[in-house]
Amino acid sequence: MRTLSICAALLSVALCGALNAEEKLSMSDADKKMYAELVDNNPAEMDVAEGEQLFSAAIGTEAYAKMVGVKEKDLPAYIAGFPRYVEAAKRVVTLSQTIQMAMADRSQAVPKLESKEMLKMTTYLKSLANEQKTNIDVKANKAMKEMMALGQDVFEQRRGGRGLSCNSCHSADIVGQRLRMQPLPDLGASVTAAAGTWPAYRMTKSETTLLDKRFQQCMDNALLAKIPLGSKEMVALEVYITNKTKGNAIQVPGVKR
Ligand code: HEC
Known part of the structure; x- marks a missing residue:
């Protein structure tokens, strides 16, 4: 009943299909199994590894820390606070945008936010803040x-x-x-x-x-x-x-x- 009410309230038929059976959960058993396997063996870890290589070759944590104005050892807590105001940008920016800034600083060609390179480098950089609490x-x-x-x-x-x-x-x-x-x-x-x-x-x-x-x-x-x-x-x-x-x-x- 509740599903029907949201369909009626919000959407047309195009988005809300037959939503009657309560047993139809968000994932099929096969999907749940795949999900569990992915948690154990997350393909995104490849992107972290590749992101680390790209980031180290293009910038490195030392130069990055300098650009954003923090000590290298404080990077994890700093990264956990994005999006944030960054003095060098004079505005609030995302983690990805600071990577672009650091690359521009080093006169490198700056990849687009939509690019695979930015995705990988951002995923790597954010992973340095693992176990930190988000502190925006x-x-x-x-x-x-x-x-x-x-x-x-x-x-x-x-x-x-x-x-x-x-x-x-x-x-x-x-x-x-x-x-x-x-x-x-x-x-x-x-x-x-x-x-x-x-x-x-x-x-x-x-x-x-x-x-x-x-x-x-x-x-x-x-x-x-x-x-x-x-x-x-x-x-x-x-x-x-x-x-x-x-x-x-x-x-x-x-x-x-
Ligand atoms: C028509 C309904 C609908 C609208 C409008 C909508 N979302 Fe969602 N959103 C969903 C559903 C359903 C999911 C879960 C999908 C899934 O698990 O595959 C979701 C998932 C998400 C997630 C992922 C949550 C997680 O698991 O971490 C984020 C973030 C999100 N939405 C943000 C937004 C933002 C921002 C907007 C507005 C621009 C928005 N959504 C508009 C239905 C909607």
Whole structure:
């Protein structure tokens, strides 16, 4: 019954199929088995290893730490606080954007945010913060406060032909209901722990995916025009969602459906 109500309230037939059988959980037994195998042997670890090679050749942790203005030994805690205001950029940026900055600093060709190189290097760099707790500080300064407010606006803004917002499917009163057999995840719940578990290997896409790219996949599914990676709105959305699970331990790369 609850699934039917969300379909009626939010969506047309195109997105909500036959959702009657309670026994139809989010994953088939075969998928659950595959998921367990991936957790044991996460293909995204390959990206971490390749990312380390790329990052070391292009920048190295010493030069990176210098560019962002922290001691090398403090990098894990620092990395656990993204997106954050970075003096060298004079604005709030994502971890990926600081890699681009460090490469530009060293007069290297800067790969696009969408590129495999950036995906791998970002996954590696974030993994240096494993076991740290996410420590984003949305009140650290005026820039962070503004981005937090903008992020909430973007999250709640209804867009597209169906007039959906992120909040339509991820608000507190709707999470746990099902859409196309998928439970709607609470982005603030520790099981989801969005900020601490991405980059993650996505089973349904057979590839490692960054958090902002995951947002774009939801935008695609819900027929919302895709907000570009690296845009102010996209960084703000990452600030807002990361703050929802502030304090969760980072464990990347994750494995997701
Ligand atoms: C039409 C409903 C719908 C809308 C609108 C929607 N999502 Fe989702 N979202 C889902 C569903 C369903 C899943 C889980 C899918 C799965 O497990 O395969 C999900 C998963 C996610 C996840 C991954 C959670 C995890 O496991 O870590 C993130 C992050 C996310 N959505 C962010 C967003 C953002 C940001 C927006 C707005 C741009 C948005 N979503 C809009 C339905 C929606």
